[in-house]
Amino acid sequence: MLRTVRLRLLVRGISEVDVKTQRVADIYTGWFVALVGVFVLISSTWISEAGIHRLSPRTFPHVVGFLLVACGIGLALKSWSLRTEGPTIAWPDGVGVRTITITLICVAGYIALMDLLGLPLATFAYLAIATWYLNRSRWLMALMIGLITGAVSYYLFIRVLGLSFPAGVLFE
Amino acid sequence: MRRFAGGSLVFLTVLCLAWAGAASAAGFPTKRITYNICFNPGGESDITARFQEQPLKKILGVDISVNYKIGGGGALCWAELVTTKPDGYTIAGHNLPHIALQPLEMGNAGYKTLDLKNIYMFESTPNLLLVRSDSPYKTLKDFVEYAKKTPGAVTVGGSGTSSANDLGTTMLNKAAGIQLTYVPFGGTGSAIPALLGGHVTALMTYSTMGTQYAGKFRALAIASETRMDVLGDVPTFKEQGYDIVEGAYRGVAAPPGTPDEAIKVLADAFDKVMKDPEVKKKMDQNGFKTEFMGPEASLALVKKKMVEYEVIMKDLGRIKK
Amino acid sequence: MGFSFSYLMQGFATALSVQNLFWALVGCFIGTLVGVLPGIGPVSGIAILLPLTTVLPPTSAIIMMAAIYYGAMYGGSTTAIVVNIPGEASSVPTAIDGYEMAKQGRAGPALAISAISSFVAGTLSVIALTLFAPMLAEFAVVFGPPEYFALMFMGLSLVISLSGRALLKGVISMALGLAAALIGQDPLTGAARLTFGTVTLNAGVDFISVIVGLFAISEVMINVEQQITAISEMKISNWMPTWADIKQCGWTMIRCTGVGFFLGLLPGCAPSVTTFVAYDLEKRLSKHPERFGKGAIEGVAAPEGANNATSTAGFVPLFSFGLPTAPSMAVMLGGLMMYGLQPGPMLFAQNPQFVWAVIASMYIGNVMLLILNLPLVGMWAKIVNIPFYVLGPMIVFCAVIGTYSIRFQAFDVWVMLLFGVIGYLMRKLGFPVAPMVLASVLAQMLETSLGQALLISQGSPLIFFTRPISAVFMALAFLSIGRGIWAQVRVKAPEVVIEDPD
Numbered sequence: 001m002l003r004t005v006r007l008r009l010l011v012r013g014i015s016e017v018d019v020k021t022q023r024v025a026d027i028y029t030g031w032f033v034a035l036v037g038v039f040v041l042i043s044s045t046w047i048s049e050a051g052i053h054r055l056s057p058r059t060f061p062h063v064v065g066f067l068l069v070a071c072g073i074g075l076a077l078k079s080w081s082l083r084t085e086g087p088t089i090a091w092p093d094g095v096g097v098r099t100i101t102i103t104l105i106c107v108a109g110y111i112a113l114m115d116l117l118g119l120p121l122a123t124f125a126y127l128a129i130a131t132w133y134l135n136r137s138r139w140l141m142a143l144m145i146g147l148i149t150g151a152v153s154y155y156l157f158i159r160v161l162g163l164s165f166p167a168g169v170l171f172e
Numbered sequence: 173m174r175r176f177a178g179g180s181l182v183f184l185t186v187l188c189l190a191w192a193g194a195a196s197a198a199g200f201p202t203k204r205i206t207y208n209i210c211f212n213p214g215g216e217s218d219i220t221a222r223f224q225e226q227p228l229k230k231i232l233g234v235d236i237s238v239n240y241k242i243g244g245g246g247a248l249c250w251a252e253l254v255t256t257k258p259d260g261y262t263i264a265g266h267n268l269p270h271i272a273l274q275p276l277e278m279g280n281a282g283y284k285t286l287d288l289k290n291i292y293m294f295e296s297t298p299n300l301l302l303v304r305s306d307s308p309y310k311t312l313k314d315f316v317e318y319a320k321k322t323p324g325a326v327t328v329g330g331s332g333t334s335s336a337n338d339l340g341t342t343m344l345n346k347a348a349g350i351q352l353t354y355v356p357f358g359g360t361g362s363a364i365p366a367l368l369g370g371h372v373t374a375l376m377t378y379s380t381m382g383t384q385y386a387g388k389f390r391a392l393a394i395a396s397e398t399r400m401d402v403l404g405d406v407p408t409f410k411e412q413g414y415d416i417v418e419g420a421y422r423g424v425a426a427p428p429g430t431p432d433e434a435i436k437v438l439a440d441a442f443d444k445v446m447k448d449p450e451v452k453k454k455m456d457q458n459g460f461k462t463e464f465m466g467p468e469a470s471l472a473l474v475k476k477k478m479v480e481y482e483v484i485m486k487d488l489g490r491i492k493k
Numbered sequence: 494m495g496f497s498f499s500y501l502m503q504g505f506a507t508a509l510s511v512q513n514l515f516w517a518l519v520g521c522f523i524g525t526l527v528g529v530l531p532g533i534g535p536v537s538g539i540a541i542l543l544p545l546t547t548v549l550p551p552t553s554a555i556i557m558m559a560a561i562y563y564g565a566m567y568g569g570s571t572t573a574i575v576v577n578i579p580g581e582a583s584s585v586p587t588a589i590d591g592y593e594m595a596k597q598g599r600a601g602p603a604l605a606i607s608a609i610s611s612f613v614a615g616t617l618s619v620i621a622l623t624l625f626a627p628m629l630a631e632f633a634v635v636f637g638p639p640e641y642f643a644l645m646f647m648g649l650s651l652v653i654s655l656s657g658r659a660l661l662k663g664v665i666s667m668a669l670g671l672a673a674a675l676i677g678q679d680p681l682t683g684a685a686r687l688t689f690g691t692v693t694l695n696a697g698v699d700f701i702s703v704i705v706g707l708f709a710i711s712e713v714m715i716n717v718e719q720q721i722t723a724i725s726e727m728k729i730s731n732w733m734p735t736w737a738d739i740k741q742c743g744w745t746m747i748r749c750t751g752v753g754f755f756l757g758l759l760p761g762c763a764p765s766v767t768t769f770v771a772y773d774l775e776k777r778l779s780k781h782p783e784r785f786g787k788g789a790i791e792g793v794a795a796p797e798g799a800n801n802a803t804s805t806a807g808f809v810p811l812f813s814f815g816l817p818t819a820p821s822m823a824v825m826l827g828g829l830m831m832y833g834l835q836p837g838p839m840l841f842a843q844n845p846q847f848v849w850a851v852i853a854s855m856y857i858g859n860v861m862l863l864i865l866n867l868p869l870v871g872m873w874a875k876i877v878n879i880p881f882y883v884l885g886p887m888i889v890f891c892a893v894i895g896t897y898s899i900r901f902q903a904f905d906v907w908v909m910l911l912f913g914v915i916g917y918l919m920r921k922l923g924f925p926v927a928p929m930v931l932a933s934v935l936a937q938m939l940e941t942s943l944g945q946a947l948l949i950s951q952g953s954p955l956i957f958f959t960r961p962i963s964a965v966f967m968a969l970a971f972l973s974i975g976r977g978i979w980a981q982v983r984v985k986a987p988e989v990v991i992e993d994p995d
Contacts, residue, residue: 025922033665040672040687048279048684051333052354052490054947057679060940061686064675067668075661089921096718103717104914107710107889111906119894127886134717134882145883149890157894165897213823222826240823243937244683251678252696252900278683282695327949333682355638355948356681358941361817365760365810371637371949 022086030076037068118168124150208264210249214361217265227445245332251282258427260434268421273334292442293423293465297378298396299340323351329372336420347414383459504849520557524564556854578709582765586772590792600874602734607797614750614798615859618805630813638945643966645939650970652928653977660981670932702908710913725877742794749795753802764803771799
């Protein structure tokens with residue numbers, strides 16, 4: 001009986017992802033964490049046991065995996081058994097989601113292009129674009145910030161301090 | 173306003189390009205070299221690097237930045253080295269027998285012995301068996317007798333797994349027919365406090381610690397062919413009836429694919445440093461034996477040791493035949 | 494090396510020379526600057542600036558190096574408070590309450606109390622160092638692998654109090670942190686774990702990437718989503734703490750010095766651990782623990798003081814045995830060796846005037862940092878008023894270069910981004926972030942000590958209970974866990990972290 005109820009919840013949950021309240025969110029998160037735990041347990045079976053030791057290199061991963069599975073299921077069941085829904089989760093609205101996504105894409109682009117364009121150029125590009133995106137009217141300030149920071153990062157980090165940041169196509 | 177902004181943009185870009193052009197790379201090396209140490213601070217690799225830092229800087233004309241990458245008895249550091257950009261600006265200290273033993277014993281140590289491109293082998297330190305000065309074991313004989321009565325209970329600390337210290341303990345076990353428990357530490361630097369506090373019965377460590385901690389520790393035996401000058405009253409294992417000659421060779425290596433010109437420059441620099449009389453004096457005083465093996469000589473040594481160790485390890489039962 | 498008043502006075506005389514004072518000042522300044530960037534901590538800072546020190550005579554050089562070290566420690570807490578970027582793991586507890594204070598417009602008092610607490614703790618620690626160094630050195634070696642394990646285990650039990658009412662979530666957060674720390678090679682045998690055969694994962698996930706991601710990046714994401722104009726709108730009117738604030742922290746400062754100093758004596762006990770312990774202690778002893786996490790000023794004073802006390806205590810093994818117990822100490826020792834000083838226990842016995850000059854300069858360094866930084870508090874505090882469309886990308890910039898500078902591999906920066914997203918989700922779903930950080934900091938030492946302890950005990954876990962010190966810590970740990978579970982079981986409610994997690 002319990003199994004069918006749980007299964008139905010899972011199926012219903014997947015078909016209409018309506019994670020608005022704390023309680024529902026915790027149920028999904030609980031199962032997800034348990035899944036991660038299972039993943040850890042499976043991956044740890046490939047760990048080699050070579051060498052002389054009293055503490056197998058597999059022990060900790062097994063403990064961690066087990067903890068994740070137990071707590072994950074515990075969380076899911078505990079939340080499922082609650083009567084109150086708990087507070088609602090403050091998911092971002094459409095504008096918020098778009099802003100976050102674009103911001104993340106900018107950062108990802110920054111990292112991806114760093115090795116190619118080099119630190120100064122990538123920094124300039126990122127700062128100019130990201131700053132402009134957050135405040136469209138101030139594009140000149142965005143450009144200046146990008147330029148100054150790019151130049152500073154070149155001189156300070158690469159020339160003066162000699163750190164091994166990629167200098168990029170422009171300065172190699 | 174816009175035109176001004178555009179103009180200043182162009183001006184600044186040109187300025188940057190001009191500056192970049194003016195600062196052209198002369199030859200290797202032109203910027204700081206990172207020297208990775210694979211063991212805890214305070215250990216032999218660390219101490220030697222400290223001796224070498226200044227002279228290297230003088231000879232190469234660039235700063236040497238010493239970094240620590242501790243873990244897995246050195247495996248972590250070497251595994252990372254083989255994936256580092258092979259431009260000659262990152263080198264790491266390496267140790268025999270560790271680099272030969274670890275891939276053998278661990279299966280996948282994260283690197284292969286011959287992946288590490290040898291630059292130089294600059295020192296060797298034989299294994300040294302130490303106990304505290306206030307310990308009841310005055311000679312190796314006392315120690316072995318006690319170990320015979322209590323198999324597994326006598327703990328011997330040392331630096332790293334599948335290292336010279338580790339192997340040395342196994343060799344002693346076999347030669348004396350005893351069962352010592354080897355406890356690996358991240359480096360000699362963290363093994364020393366363990367002995368100072370009495371948490372392990374003895375240390376199978378290196379000759380350097382015999383000179384440094386002469387007041388606090390008693391050396392029972394040294395694993396070299398003949399007695400070391402600076403540790404004149406420490407009998408060798410051989411003298412006391414156990415044919416054990418083992419220790420660590422230390423050198424520096426670079427990632428695979430590092431250009432030979434860079435290797436040559438580095439090797440020459442290390443050679444000059446090790447032949448510097450100041451450096452030699454410090455090394456001798458501290459219980460090191462200096463070696464002078466360039467890239468070819470050290471590669472030959474590594475290959476020779478690889479073969480030797482495979483036999484030893486099979487013989488000791490550490491790896492399957 | 495015993496206490497010697499005459500040597501100390503001589504040391505002061507040397508340290509107070511105009512030249513040395515100047516170099517101490519330069520060191521403090523550079524150190525602060527270096528500490529502000531995440532990833533470039535005191536170790537890298539000293540390593541990079543070591544060449545600068547070689548043009549100086551030995552005493553001046555080490556005075557400058559010690560100053561850089563302290564300065565870097567201070568710089569790390571500045572960014573933690575003002576923009577929620579902990580410079581290193583030891584600044585994480587500071588970020589928890591400090592940033593909340595900054596959001597409430599109280600960045601000034603937070604920064605100031607951080608400086609004051611550091612000063613008090615540092616000075617008290619240096620006094621303890623001068624008077625009791627030989628005895629303290631004996632204490633330092635009393636801890637062996639079983640004691641370390643028990644201590645770390647107790648540290649993990651802190652998760653209980655850090656999770657508030659959301660115990661299950663706290664444990665999950667901790668377990669995830671442990672899982673991330675496991676990736677890479679086993680510390681004792683070197684076996685590859687959770688690496689899926691890739692070479693990049695073999696080196697593991699650096700915890701700086703994790704904490705910068707969890708704190709800085711997720712914070713930027715939240716701010717961007719809510720389209721805030723600035724971190725704090727409130728005008729920075731008074732940037733000094735009130736006397737009430739300082740009085741509130743009085744006992745805190747004493748306690749955190751004690752915790753930080755004694756734990757700092759243990760080789761291998763990094764400031765990252767002691768700051769958490771100090772923070773937790775304050776929370777437990779406070780009459781209103783729910784204030785912690787929402788901008789409690791003791792929550793800033795405690796970790797900062799502990800940090801400073803720990804770094805001072807780290808000099809004890811160095812002076813007594815010539816044994817550097819942390820990379821930063823080793824770098825300094827290396828600097829010394831360039832002047833022909835022999836490493837080992839005889840190092841300082843043979844050069845007492847040198848040691849006392851260094852100790853004297855530590856007193857001076859503490860004063861100097863206080864003087865240098867208090868006036869600057871106003872300047873740093875104003876950062877929170879900078880419009881976010883400028884500040885946000887700049888924070889990301891600092892985070893990216895800081896993380897990249899760990900190993901100069903883009904992988905670490907990707908990890909930072911990933912944990913940024915994870916941190917964001919964790920906050921939305923009510924998972925506490927602190928346990929994850931704590932776990933990733935403790936994991937390696939925990940496992941290494943357990944492995945070594947079991948070898949010593951020939952496989953028997955009883956060793957943790959038969960040795961007195963370790964037994965005490967284990968008892969504390971189990972008590973803490975038991976109490977936490979009991980508190981949870983009694984109340985049936987959704988797993989909500991009552992205090993705002995970060």
